[in-house]
Amino acid sequence: LSSAKRSKSAERAIGVFDSGVGGLTVVRALRKLLPQEEIVYLGDLARLPYGDKSAETVRRYALDCFHFLERQDVKMVVIACNTATAWAIDLLQAHSELPIVGVVQPAVDATLKAAPSKVGVIATRGTINSGVFQQKLHPLPLQAIPCPLFVSLIEEGLTDHQATELMIRHYLGSLDQVDTLLLGCTHYPLLAPTISRLMGPSIRLIDPATSCAETVAAELQKTDLLANGTGQVDLHFTDRPPHLERLVEAFLGEQVSFKLATL
């Protein structure tokens, strides 16, 4: 590529998709680390959640989301959903030459770097059932626990509620001698303070959003695709429920307007 073409190519947006608003924690981490990058985000609210649906259905939905981002002429696609990454990243990579970063591998790398003696992994039922973390962290001693209620509790803004504390104890009470806990769902960073408080300071939490943003930054640097722009964020959702403004603000940390997308 000539320098002019490379530069034009680098100025394209990073595409990010998720089943809903959870992936906005990744966007938030990206904005902090790469404030000059333009981001196009798609949240598939019309068909969320992905975490309890079958592999076939999640693959079909992920492909739809990917096609939407391809049409926006993005320079890279970030799968900001662990369930979609677990079931569909191979399919998407086989399907396109665009660079694709999923949230699973960066969290795995960050976990391995921490050299834990035993790892706990919490995620949706779909992600745990996929076995992706068990496989990638093998042969580390590991406890994998599906926590299907967490997403709803977080979306309801109940992160500090007593019922949420009870559910944390319910799901994580069986963790035994774990020193590192991988948060295997992009919703969970909002629950990290409560989990830390209940589990104590001796457990290190691996945040899927920051580890993913770091990988994206490294990839863009390596391929000379870092942008030098104004950091615009375009949010697209496949549905517009009445409480969406509140959710966007909770997950992104700021209020940004959004458009309705048709897949």
Next chain:
Amino acid sequence: LSSAKRSKSAERAIGVFDSGVGGLTVVRALRKLLPQEEIVYLGDLARLPYGDKSAETVRRYALDCFHFLERQDVKMVVIACNTATAWAIDLLQAHSELPIVGVVQPAVDATLKAAPSKVGVIATRGTINSGVFQQKLHPLPLQAIPCPLFVSLIEEGLTDHQATELMIRHYLGSLDQVDTLLLGCTHYPLLAPTISRLMGPSIRLIDPATSCAETVAAELQKTDLLANGTGQVDLHFTDRPPHLERLVEAFLGEQVSFKLATL
């Protein structure tokens, strides 16, 4: 219609649809009341839940479900989902000459029959936002409370869990001088025993499943469409998550095999 034709017509199945498994509480009530009726059920698991999605999206999904049941040549369609009834029953009725029964009106009628002094209505956010119960129960004194966590807690089998008790107190703690509580979601019958225990015996619960089944029976009787069959149940779902067998058994009260449906 000749007697032969009428009889043939009456032997067609009752079509029932819902966003997922909640509507199976209606199927269960129908089977108890009308054991000779054949039932075709569609649960739109690939796109559930409907309770937090926009009116436009729920209408589009409800129409897809309705078309599926039309293709099964059913004699009546039961909308076994309060959110879909709230947003889409008018659209479906304008769209077709098939008799259509939604879950909302039967529960309203049962509530009015109980002559309450003040009514509480609990439902999904979508159903409460639609205002359908507030409108139909007007001018009865009424408190309407969205309970978005209940569906997840019930589907996780946590109906007796302490976290569920906390959420019941969280949502229903503000009920004031209510003597009748309308369960405005077909998931909620599974939570009725816990709600009764916590709220005390002075509150009468209106069950959407039994009231709907009674209306269906009355309608079929009135239009001479009661069947005299073996009571076969055909379950169709638009997705097949791994925990579906458990959910079917919990909501239907028996294990029945199912097929994958494409809408």
